[in-house]
Amino acid sequence: ATRPEAEEEVLAILDLYHRVYKELLAIPTVKGRKTEKEKFAGGDFTTTVEGYVAATGRGIQGATSHHLGQNFSKMFDITFEDPDSESKEKIFAHQNSWGLSTRSIGVVVMVHGDDKGLVMPPRVAMYQTVIVPCGITESNKDELNAHCSALQKSLHKSGIRSHADVRMNYNTGWKFNHWELKGVPLRIEVGPRDIKNNQVVVVRRDTGVKATLPRDTLEDTISALLRTVHDDMYARALAERDANLAVTTVWGDFCTLLDQKKIIMSPYCGDISCEDMIKKDSARTEEIDDKAPAMGAKSLCIPFEQPGDATKHSCVHPKCGKAAKFYTLF
Numbered sequence: 001a002t003r004p005e006a007e008e009e010v011l012a013i014l015d016l017y018h019r020v021y022k023e024l025l026a027i028p029t030v031k032g033r034k035t036e037k038e039k040f041a042g043g044d045f046t047t048t049v050e051g052y053v054a055a056t057g058r059g060i061q062g063a064t065s066h067h068l069g070q071n072f073s074k075m076f077d078i079t080f081e082d083p084d085s086e087s088k089e090k091i092f093a094h095q096n097s098w099g100l101s102t103r104s105i106g107v108v109v110m111v112h113g114d115d116k117g118l119v120m121p122p123r124v125a126m127y128q129t130v131i132v133p134c135g136i137t138e139s140n141k142d143e144l145n146a147h148c149s150a151l152q153k154s155l156h157k158s159g160i161r162s163h164a165d166v167r168m169n170y171n172t173g174w175k176f177n178h179w180e181l182k183g184v185p186l187r188i189e190v191g192p193r194d195i196k197n198n199q200v201v202v203v204r205r206d207t208g209v210k211a212t213l214p215r216d217t218l219e220d221t222i223s224a225l226l227r228t229v230h231d232d233m234y235a236r237a238l239a240e241r242d243a244n245l246a247v248t249t250v251w252g253d254f255c256t257l258l259d260q261k262k263i264i265m266s267p268y269c270g271d272i273s274c275e276d277m278i279k280k281d282s283a284r285t286e287e288i289d290d291k292a293p294a295m296g297a298k299s300l301c302i303p304f305e306q307p308g309d310a311t312k313h314s315c316v317h318p319k320c321g322k323a324a325k326f327y328t329l330f
Contacts, residue, residue: 047067
């Protein structure tokens with residue numbers, strides 16, 4: 001590929017990453033470019049999507065898309081004939097490197113999980129609903145289990161990934177805890193009274209909110225509710241991220257905000273030596289909060305969407321003194 005074609009692909013892949021995190025995993029990300037210190041070694045530049053984990057107060061790299069330039073094609077003699085040249089001159093390929101890895105699973109666990117276990121986004125959950133029979137007795141167990149199994153098949157036909165837990169060697173409370181631990185988005189409870197009244201009780205994993213829903217329109221209601229769960233999970237993650245995203249040009253505030261488990265946008269000169277100094281001088285020696293970052297600030301990316309004109313400021317580190325080139329997310 002030519003350089004313009006390769007650069008276009010790098011950004012196209014980055015957009016796909018952003019969409020996967022937003023539309024499938026319900027996680028907001030910041031798109032940007034890695035600093036020279038943090039880019040892929042040997043590449044021309046690295047782009048990234050960065051998330052935020054509130055429990056640790058740190059950003060987390062979601063996925064990277066690298067432009068390698070001709071560095072590796074020259075090393076391994078990877079060429080192609082120039083289609084625009086009459087002489088079919090051979091030129092070295094401009095290469096990229098990208099891929100979404102199992103890192104994304106860890107991001108989901110850390111961003112959405114709670115003290116009860118996983119909280120799975122509906123669009124990637126193995127089971128979107130689990131059906132649990134309640135109030136089982138020796139006389140009604142066959143009817144209840146059959147009803148739950150029939151409901152599972154009906155939901156499955158409607159495109160909803162569902163599972164009926166009709167195991168008889170576990171009680172209802174154990175099943176509730178088991179599926180909460182696994183993060184299934186919706187739990188559907190069915191008891192003798194629900195069968196009689198042609199209804200079910202639905203419990204959301206993300207909020208714990210219960211609702212009694214009519215059986216006749218359940219498939220459409222569940223589909224809509226799963227969309228709502230996804231949107232609400234994304235909105236909560238976005239609100240939490242934005243509440244912990246700060247902008248400052250002052251070094252003292254930078255260190256204070258870092259101790260408060262914030263991610264910070266600050267003007268930065270772009271020099272590797274200065275980035276090392278920022279990390280070293282922002283590290284804590286005394287314990288403030290056992291969950292607050294202690295190892296110093298690390299650059300996450302140079303956001304494509306800048307909060308202002310960084311060139312009007314000096315680099316955030318007071319010992320640097322150079323003019324800033326861009327705001328960088330730490």
